[in-house]
Amino acid sequence: MSLPVLTQRLRHWWQPRKGLAIAEASIIGIVAALSAVFLKVGSGWLGAWRVHNSHVYPAWLALPVIGLIFGYLAGWLVQRLAPEASGSGIPQVKATLANVPMKLSWRVASVKLLSAMIVIGSGITLGRQGPTVQVGASLAAGMSRLVPTSPDHRRQMIAAGAGAGLAAAFNAPLAGVIFIIEELLQDLSGLTLGTAIIASFIGGVVSRLLGGGSLQLNLELMQFSSQFSLPEIPFFLVLGILAGLLGALFNHGIVFSIKFYRRLHISLPLKVALAGLVSGIIVCILPEYFRNNTGLREYIITGESSTSVAAIAFIAQFILTLIAFGSGAPGGLFAPSLILGSCLGHLVGVWESHLLGAGSLPTYALAGMGGFFSAVSKVPITAIVIVFEMTTDFNLVLPLMIVAVVAYLVADKVMPGSLYDKLLQMKGITLTKVVSDESILTTLTAEDVMQQQVETLDADMTLEEAKQAFSSSHHRGFPVVEDSKLVGIVTQSDLMKTPHRNLPNYTPLREIMTHAPITVAHTHNLSNVLYLLDRYQISRLPVIDGRKLIGIITRADIIRAEAGHLNGENVTPAPQAEPSYVVYQTRSPSIGRGRLLVPIANPETAATLLQMAAAIARDRHYEIECVQIMLVSRHSSPDETEVRTAKSRRLLRQAEVLAKKWQIPLHTQIRVAHDAAQAILETISERHIDLILMGWKGNTSTPGRIFGNIVDTIIHQATCDVVLVKLGNSQDLIVNPTLQFNRWLVPMAGGPNARFAIKLLPALVTTLGNDPEIHLIQVFKPSELKPDMKILEQAINQLMRRRQLSSTVVATPVQADSVSQGVINFVKTQGFDVVVLGATREGLLQQAIQGNIPEAIASGVESTVILVRGAINK
CATH class of the missing domain: 1.10.3080.10 (Clc chloride channel)
Structure with a gap:
């Protein structure tokens, strides 16, 4: 064989x-x-x-x-x-x-x-x-x-x-x-x-x-016979209520203890050592029989202990368990829950015996065990079965059921949900129920599988700008929004009908779009989504919450969800990112008029980015804030994860050397985070950043993204000025980090961000270039015989007002059918070192935030590309 x-x-x-x-x-x-x-x-x-x-x-x-x-x-x-x-x-x-x-x-x-x-x-x-x-x-x-x-x-x-x-x-x-x-x-x-x-x-x-x-309770308690009578039912109800309330308080204490240890910002060994030290101190103060947990539990259950011993045992066990569990020590809550329940049951049994004189303390202690266990773990049936199997006493079943069920109902009312689910949520993990193949279409909703990042067009966009968006995208249709509200949809077929209607290129998109498009609510299940896709023979549906567009869903998304389920992948939300944690920082005197943030990730391009940042900071009298982001798994907390910062500190020292040379105040920090974009946004907020300068690879393969996961988030959410740099000739930069940038191209189309780009130019060209040249261009359609040069003239005047600028400035109109292709061809024929793009909401880069023109230019040229976007007023 x-x-x-x-x-x-x-x-x-x-x-x-x-x-x-x-x-x-x-x-x-x-x-x-x-x-x-x-x-x-x-x-x-x-x-x-x-x-x-x-x-x-x-x-x-x-x-x-x-x-x-x-x-x-x-x-x-x-x-x-x-x-x-x-x-x-x-x-x-x-x-x-x-x-x-x-x-x-x-x-x-x-x-x-x-x-x-x-x-x-x-x-x-x-x-x-x-x-x-x-x-x-x-x-x-x-x-x-x-x-x-x-x-x-x-x-x-x-x-x-x-x-x-x-x-x-x-x-x-x-x-x-x-x-x-x-x-x-x-x-x-x-x-x-x-x-x-x-x-x-x-x-x-x-x-x-x-x-x-x-x-071994079946051996320990053979001499005790469980007793139960109808007059005792109110006492068992009271025991259940108390177990439920105290069990919910216990669970709240567990959550508080974990958060408290996290705020200490110490390693796991130190946390567990601290818990051991404090527990040892408390136990040595208590009576001697508290040193043996198992013996204490059986001592309470058999009814040999006094009321004071049971009360002290309950309080001590409650506090000691919270101290121990919050540290992350490898140990469970089952045994402590049983001890707490037996103490509580013993106390209620003593109270009942004083009033009726008919109760059995072991019965109350065992019922209390099941009740407290049920309240903490939210598994009443398991609690009943565990205590019954350990005692094999049928007389115990009814009081045990009363206490366990009442405790569960009360605890779930006070603190809904499973404690284990809450512990996972504190780590950013949210569980959803695993569904069968038959029910996946009826259980999952459109929101579960939709694409959250959607490329859209604005209702006020012109017909010409819409054509440019389609020419630079593989999509056959775009949702049309106004103030984030879905107002229509435009497809390639809508654009093909425009020549027959003799519509001019400046016609607003709202006049040619399809109003009241077919949509699906975010709560609709996949079965409803499939029905609409088949009923109207369409490939995708906008997903809305009210009138707000929150995503888009396609047949491929549904197939992907079904395939993932068959492969054993549960469609669950990604673990939520916790706030980043600063593990290292240096501070300089705060003497600048503002702050410029430079996230550093790539050692090969850090020197050039820092040189650009220094030029801007020197021109504006800014301080520089350098940040290094160290990513950790979302299943571990940033403030608890041990990291090594030696390599990151070496990278930050490059910035310190350059800042000292330029005499610019420099602050540095290293953040541990789940998500780099979120950490950058937190830095912008905490350090009151006025401008962020960061690297950009120029393109992305991430579905639903324009610039990439991190850059897309920064462009959309950062309230400060944003400068993105795609460094060209990367191999030359590695060999010579001080490479000169002499020929600068700035496509113009008006708008606030174009003016912001012009303001940045003098500092950059005089610092990074040797006898630099600035070329301003505006792209016109070949059909425009007399191009309007006002925008170029205004830009030249703005540049000439800067006294320190001694560069040659040339303004040139460029004719091309496509804006992006016109810029790319001009760069290739004239050989520019840098292209500066202003991300505006009008004209040239209408789609900078939700389109692909900057990405098309950055991908189409080998030169360095700088994309700027002014601050967002919120």
């Missing part, structure tokens, strides 16, 4: 099948159980060692030091080896199952297992059940990479691993299955349910056989 045939047969054998899925689920269940037992034994051994040392050495010294050292070690392991292993791990698993690209692997499982063991053993008040969920899911994800499986099959195995991890941690197989259905996957398909049941059952059984029981 040849090797290719053998390989093909192996691949065929490994294809996802029901039998293979069952075998894989069984292996996952065994491995998840072994990891859960290892975590229990390891953290228990470390915890016992910690308690022992607190007796050998002074507790006020031993507990804080152990918490500090172990916390730092655990945080260091997570930060260096697997950042995805921070926190409880359940949000990461949930995001992965929703097809968000978040890593789950054997390395994540190993780091999570080891770091969680260290954290829990150090006395930091977190549980091991959440980590076992991520460990099980990560092991399953690593195993699924060994075989060529489909995305759906991989998701099912990851879900099975998560359920097996929970089942092994609690010895509760049913709870593992219910948790998958209720919180993680929300999928009841046969294969998913079958693999989850198998993996959870095996995980729970193996864990029990190896002594990995979580609470």
Whole structure:
């Protein structure tokens, strides 16, 4: 048998099948159980060692030091080896199952297992059940990479691993299955349910056989018989309400704690070390039995503790858990929730016994466990099943159901939504429900898949300018807007009809456009969109919100969404960018009349850009602000991500040398950000920038963009003056950064930005050139026998009023059918070094903001192209 045939047969054998899925689920269940037992034994051994040392050495010294050292070690392991292993791990698993690209692997499982063991053993008040969920899911994800499986099959195995991890941690197989259905996957398909049941059952059984029981309450509480009577129902209702309110407060505290640690701007190891230190200090102040969390929990449940002990335990556990979880320490909330619930239930049970004298404290403690767990995790069915499986007491089911359901309803009213979803949203991840193939057309809306960047034409644009827009674009039609409101649509067929109507070239576009075009609301589903496309035999539809144009949708967008779903890609909004974070900055005396911002990214062109910036700054008496943007993943916070700034600082030092030579005040900063454009806009706002000068590659391949992702955003949103520079002859600039620019071309068509371009010229030409020449041109149609030269004459007069300008100025009319082609041909025949374009709303560059003429000129010439746009008044 040849090797290719053998390989093909192996691949065929490994294809996802029901039998293979069952075998894989069984292996996952065994491995998840072994990891859960290892975590229990390891953290228990470390915890016992910690308690022992607190007796050998002074507790006020031993507990804080152990918490500090172990916390730092655990945080260091997570930060260096697997950042995805921070926190409880359940949000990461949930995001992965929703097809968000978040890593789950054997390395994540190993780091999570080891770091969680260290954290829990150090006395930091977190549980091991959440980590076992991520460990099980990560092991399953690593195993699924060994075989060529489909995305759906991989998701099912990851879900099975998560359920097996929970089942092994609690010895509760049913709870593992219910948790998958209720919180993680929300999928009841046969294969998913079958693999989850198998993996959870095996995980729970193996864990029990190896002594990995979580609470062993069925043995501890055999001497206590749960009691329940009708008069106690109001007390269980009160317990549910209290659990719901305090559970919602607990979740708010978790969010606040995370935000508080973020404001500290320290690394993860230092955060976890700080949590360990503070936890150790608090625990050493409390009574001795607070040093063993498991013993404390069972002490409360059995009813042996006093009311004061239960109250102190609740307050201490509440505060310690918030301190621990907000740091990002690898640990979960399940065990702390159970302890808090048992304390709360004990207090209500004591109150009931004083009034009626008929209650059972263990019953209230166990019902409180389920209620608080339900309020925090928003999984009432899982909470009921977990406590029932741990106790196997049928008398407990009814009070447990009352408390868990009431707590869930109250908590969801006070703080709607899942805590895990909120934790993901704090990282910029918003989950949407994964839909089936049958429902994708009815579930997804036009807003979910539309193109947000739309090229439009203005209703006041002339017929001639519309023809130029079509000639430089591949689109066969444009939406027509007025004050961002959609008022019509113009197509190539509309333009073809104009010769028969004998319309002059200055006819406004509103007279030839199609009024009241077919549109689709942003809330319409894809089924409605397809119906309209087929009904009217059109290829694209404007998407509106009221009358405002917010996007455009095509058949290709719908096909792309369906293909992405089939490939296991969830159509979810991109993670939201967090504000950028300044990690390095220098400041000079603020003695200028304004500030000029220079974003530096490319070392090869930085010197030329800085030379231009210095020329403008010197002419206007501006200070220069140089910024370097370091991008990080949107799944990590900019103010928490460790970065190395040595290379960026070397680049900024070039600017410092040039500023010192020119005696210009220079400020520098390095920002860590999710989005470069947003970081630049934040810098403009924070530093009160008057002008921004930045590089521009001259073209873009990004769909829906004119100049490129970053430059498009700056052109549209920056309120200051904007100068974009596309450096030509890049190889010459690399060899000789001080290359001279002697021949300057400025196409004119009037408008404020053309005048702004003229104002910049004297400083640039005298600094960058040696005996420079300035050529002003205006493009006219060949049919215009006597061109109007007023605009060129005004520009010459404006230049001549500048005293420091000693350059030769020449004005030339140019005849061409196309504005962009006329400029390109003139540059090629005359050989200019620089072309300066003013981005105006009239004449030559009507489409600078929403069209392609500047891009066409920049792409068509090898010279340096400078595009200017005056400040936007907002």
